Amino acid sequence: MSEENLKKTPLNEAHRALGGRMVDFGGWDMPVQYTAGVIGEHMATRTAAGLFDVSHMGEIWVDGPGAIAFVNRLTTNDVRALIDGQAHYSALTNETGGVVDDLLVYRFAEEKLLLVVNAATTEKDWAWITSHHTDEDGCELTNASGDFCQIAVQGPKATAIVQKLTETDLSAIKYYHFTEGWVDGVESIISRTGYTGEDGFEVYAAPEYAERLWNKFLSTGGFGLDGGILPCGLAARNTLRLESAMSLYGHELGDDITPLEAGLGWITKLQKGDFTGSDALKRQKEAGLKRKLVGFEMTEPGIARDGCDVYVGDAKLGNVTSGSPAPFLKKNIGLAFLPAEFANIGQEIKIDVRGKHLSASVVPTPFYKRQK
Amino acid sequence: MSNIPENLRYSKDHEWVLVDGDTATIGITDYAQHSLGDVVYIDMPRVGDKFGTHEAFGSVESVKAVSEIFTPVAGEVIEVNDSVNDTPEDVNNDPYEAGWMVKLKLDNPGEADALMSSVEYEEYLAASE
Structure with missing residues (x-):
């Protein structure tokens, strides 16, 4: 796809203007890194603050008395458990229990939910959701992806930075809760969520205010390498989420991977009643998982990458879904699917890195957990 | 704008060569390090390994990508830069000095003459933009 069509x-x-190196990311023209580079951006987010443009994410409103029941029928988590001003992580599943997409479900009111889905899958999700929707569901669907910019401020200094720009008391917003408020005079949704393993906020606002908010976050956060906020590209977003062992759709999750296999049993509420794929997921759980997602750490020099084959002894038994150097941990880490009988902490594995079988060890996840 | 020293020869794969008698020092260019991003690991050959022209002798890994490095000229490895894996950022910060990778004893000391000059390499980069 040429740049003009992105x-x-x-x-x-x-x-x-910030020197972002632009790449095609699922049809979007996005910065993979800025001038500080992926390591500098990653470290800024762990030690100070990072600023992320996530405006490419998709947003879908579900309005009406049937909203909760409708979303509950299509997703794995229990939407009835949400209270106003709370969000949760969930998955859209197909009939075989595979993951159509992972998403956030926000409850604004009993009859008003917002689904936030991945950028590259927004059209697929919209088609999936509307194809399962009828007038009898008692709710209306609106693809509002163009109505929002979304900017994430993440890291130990994130709360202080956002607090300087709003009268909303951010300390009153718990993790995975949100409120509607004003940020620098711009009407916003202020959500204590993120994809980095750090504390922080995701701020949704009308797209015409995106640049104003972005620049305000940079100036308020003391933009710079000396303990200030840094804009972060997709590369740092990926290494940050991988250190925190968060799934990335198309890697750890896909149409042929169930949330149970991907370690997302905690968002798969099989007791809540029927939802798309729930029968298949119950059968899978009863029969026992054949494969499981594990975290691994390389124990000799070399870096596993997405798609590398995984061996136990001479047997090819799995594959790496995400692999990378971990800039904060200064280790080479990854996530991989392994047959359940080998998915144990301490299991020694070999990873085929361009023809060389390099040693690695299955380790607990997340690789990184922030100090609270 | 890439830094392209005049005293070196350049390959189309963005390696540089410094010839001194029958010895060639090899590394990757400023353009190559910039394209790769933050370098974290270099897979090096061993002293005594022999390579023909345009053979993969190792790889450079950045956080987000891996790139093979090729011999622009044929020869035997007589020295590798062991310190570069302690400070792989040298490849980014100082690709033509501290970030050198291997020294080869050239099979044919004249071979590097066929590689691009700094002027030719600059034109090559401009044309591939």
């Missing part, structure tokens, strides 16, 4: 977020020019 979709652009309202921050496209801001990324270019």
Whole structure:
């Protein structure tokens, strides 16, 4: 796809002005890194603050008296457990229990939910959700992906930075809760969520205010390498989420991977009543999982990458879904699927890195957990 | 704008060569390190390994990608830069000095003459933009 055909977020020019190196990410023209580079951006987020443009994510409103029941029928988590101002992580599943997409479900009110889905899958999700929707569901669907910019401020200094720009008391917003408020005078949804393993906020606002908010976060956060906020590209977003062992759709999750296999049993509420794929998931759970997602750490020099084959002895038994150097941990880590009988902490494995079988060991996840 | 020293020869795969008698020092160019991003690991050959022209002799890994490195000229490895894996950022910060990778004893000391000059390499980069 040529650059002209790529979709652009309202921050496209801001990324270019900051020296962002732009790449095609699922049809979006997005910065993979800025001038500080992926390690500098990653470390800034762990030790100070990182700023992320996630405006490419998709947003879908579900409005009406049937909203909760409808979303509960399509997703794995129990939407009835949400209270107003709370969000949860969930998955859209197909009839075989595979994951159509992972998403956040926000409850604004009993009859008003917002689904936030992945950028590259927004159209697929919209088609999936609307194809399972009828007038009898008692709710209306609106694809509002173009109505929002979304900016994430993440890291130990994130709360202080956002707090300087709002009268909303951020300390009153618990993790995975949100509120509607004003940030720098811009009407926003302020959500204590993120994809980095750090504390922080994701701020949703009308796209025309994106650049104003972005620049305000940079200036308020003391933009710079000396303990200030840094804009972070997709590369740092990936290494941050991988250190925290968070799934990335298309890697740990896919149409042929169930949430149980991917270690997402905690969002798969099989007791809540029927939902798409729930029968298949119950059968899988009863029969026992054949494969499981594990975290591993390389125990000799070399870096496993996405797609590398995994061996136990001479037998090829699995594959790496995500592999990378971990800039904060200064180790080479990854996630891989293994047959359940080998998915144990301490299991020694070999990873085929361009023809060399390098040693690695299955370790607990998350690899990184922030000190509270 | 990439830094392209005049005293070196360049390959189309973005390696540089410094010839001194029958010895060639090899590394990757400023353009190559910039394209790769933060370098974290270099897989090196061993002293005594022999390579023909344009053979993969190792790889450079950045956080987000891996790139094989090729011999622009044929020869035997007589020295590798062991310190570069302690400070792989040298490849980014100082690709033509501290970030050198291997020294080869050239099979044919004239071979590097066929590689690009700094002017030719600059034109090559401009044309591939």
